[in-house]
Amino acid sequence: MRKIDKSTNFSTKYKEWLDKIEKEGNDHPKYKSSSFRFYNDVKFDLLRCQKGLCAYTEMRLCSPEVLKENYWENGKYKFEKGVTKSAGQLEHFDSSLKKKKAWLWNNLFVGDSDANRDKSTANVDKILKPDEPDYDPHKLLEFDFEKMVYIPNTERKPKEQNRIKTMIEILGINHPGHVKTRREGFVNKLKKEIEFEIFDKKEYETDEFPTIVEMIVKKFNLS
Numbered sequence: 001m002r003k004i005d006k007s008t009n010f011s012t013k014y015k016e017w018l019d020k021i022e023k024e025g026n027d028h029p030k031y032k033s034s035s036f037r038f039y040n041d042v043k044f045d046l047l048r049c050q051k052g053l054c055a056y057t058e059m060r061l062c063s064p065e066v067l068k069e070n071y072w073e074n075g076k077y078k079f080e081k082g083v084t085k086s087a088g089q090l091e092h093f094d095s096s097l098k099k100k101k102a103w104l105w106n107n108l109f110v111g112d113s114d115a116n117r118d119k120s121t122a123n124v125d126k127i128l129k130p131d132e133p134d135y136d137p138h139k140l141l142e143f144d145f146e147k148m149v150y151i152p153n154t155e156r157k158p159k160e161q162n163r164i165k166t167m168i169e170i171l172g173i174n175h176p177g178h179v180k181t182r183r184e185g186f187v188n189k190l191k192k193e194i195e196f197e198i199f200d201k202k203e204y205e206t207d208e209f210p211t212i213v214e215m216i217v218k219k220f221n222l223s
Contacts, residue, residue: 001055001056001057001058001128001130001137001141001150001171001173001211002053002058002130002137002210002211003130003131003135003136003137004049004050004055004109004130004131005049005131006046006049006105006106006131008049009045009105010045010048010069010072010075010077011038011041011042011044011045011072011075011076011077012075013038013041013074013075013076014038014041014042014045014075014103015075015105016075017038018103018104018105022104027100027101028100028101028102028103028104029102029103030102031092031098031102031103033089033090036103038103039090040077040079040084041075041076041077042090042103042105042108043086043090043110044062044066044067044071044077044079044086045077046090046108046109046110047061047062047067047086047088047110048067050109050110051064051067051206051210052064052067053208053210054088054110054111054112054115055091055109055110055111055130056109056111056112056115056130056171056172056173057111057112057115057172057173057175057179057183058208058209058210058211058212059112059179059182059183059208059209060207060208061086061087061088061110061112062085062086062087062088063085064206066084066085066086087112087113088110088111088112088113088116089110089111089113089116090108090109090110091108091109091110091111091116091119092107092108093107093108093109093124093129094107094124095122095124106131109130109131111172112172112175112179114172114175114177114178114179115171115172115173115175115179116172118172118175119170119171119172122170124167124170125163125166125167127140127160127163127164127167128140128164128167128168128171137211138153138214138215138218139153139156140152140153140156140164141153141164141168141211142154142215143211143212143215143216145187145191145216145219148180148183148184148187149174149180150168150173150174151165151168152164152165152168183209183212186208186209186212187209187212187216190212190213190216191216194216194220194222199222201213201217201222
């Protein structure tokens with residue numbers, strides 16, 4: 001689960017609206033998903049920050065093509081119904097904020113729909129919030145290449161490992177369905193390339209599962 005930089009906004013009309021409502025101390029409009037006038041502005045700006053990947057599982061949710069800067073005009077995303085394609089849904093990291101602060105940029109990500117649905121209203125711990133300033137996947141996580149799952153970094157203290165393990169489960173990072181199946185196929189492909197000495201990390205610079213690639217490069221001492 002890579003670190004996500006959400007410090008810039010292309011959807012400036014939404015950001016102006018958010019800053020105003022926050023400054024005035026008002027509650028946000030009720031969350032009605034895609035009926036909200038800034039829904040696509042928020043979703044595609046988040047996907048841009050996430051490089052088109054699910055914030056938690058790192059599965060690809062949309063083509064990089066629809067995240068290019070020219071898709072924004074006058075601070076709005078040029079969404080074409082039936083033409084602009086993407087998977088996933090808006091995800092409130094801390095669901096307790098959904099009632100009054102449903103459109104808070106710092107609490108929103110785009111996640112895989114199945115993993116997000118299982119997360120529901122669970123209490124969360126910011127230790128695995130990917131846009132936190134001190135978040136570092138390599139210090140917090142490891143990937144078990146035999147079991148094909150993420151685990152807490154074994155160098156962390158036991159109490160921290162328990163916190164991380166809980167959040168791995170809550171965020172659906174090891175979701176037992178299509179997430180794990182798709183990731184296993186990806187990792188097995190990498191292992192074969194390494195075995196036949198044809199692995200080139202440059203070929204995966206814009207691919208899904210980037211943290212896996214970084215960890216496998218480190219594990220096998222690849223340049």
